[in-house]
Amino acid sequence: EVQVLESGGDLVQPGGSLRLTCAGSGFIFNTYTMSWVRQAPGKGLEWISGISGSGESTYYADSVKGRFTISRDNSKNMLYLQMNSLRPEDTATYYCAFRPVRGALWGGYFNYWGQGTLITVSS
């Protein structure tokens, strides 16, 4: 069974840092582009970052560019999101998601999603 499981959510002060983790199982992890999508409380979905299967290509939304860094460790089937200079508007549930399409740097839409991990940025 394909699964992605996020962890690392916490309460953090403005200006602080946090690293999120997404563990993949049930699929060949290094084959597919992975993404992070967030959802502020009571709001809609916002894609924020993606990384190709090899890790060579990374993508960011303007809202997080320069503050967040996406990476992956294919030997551990793990996806990461390093979040620096956090702001109150970064408060959200963060989802790991992907489309299982081979040979593409970008999947487009998302067949599989995790349950999410909540980040609260507040003093």
Added chain:
Amino acid sequence: DIVMTQSPVTLSVSPGESATLSCRASQNVGTNVAWYQQKPGQGPRLLIYGASTRATGIPARFSGSGSATEFTLTISSLQSEDFAVYYCQQYDNRPPPRFGQGTKVESK
């Protein structure tokens, strides 16, 4: 930037009735639109991609249509488990993908 606008914000429907949700793109996106269902406390679930292709395991009562800038998700004969929030999403061969703001389907 492409903007996806969904309507209505909330749709009140009785079980057994059909529901029609709309999504408008600010520019021509072809048929590169996906639809998702989200229930409280859960991650989204892919329903439709390519504007009209049902994802694996999605019941036939869910159907998508449209192209260019106008898209529709129709849920025929609503079941109790269908009450949720629905999002459309535009995608291309490179990011960023854009989501609509969502339509909540609630029981009348």
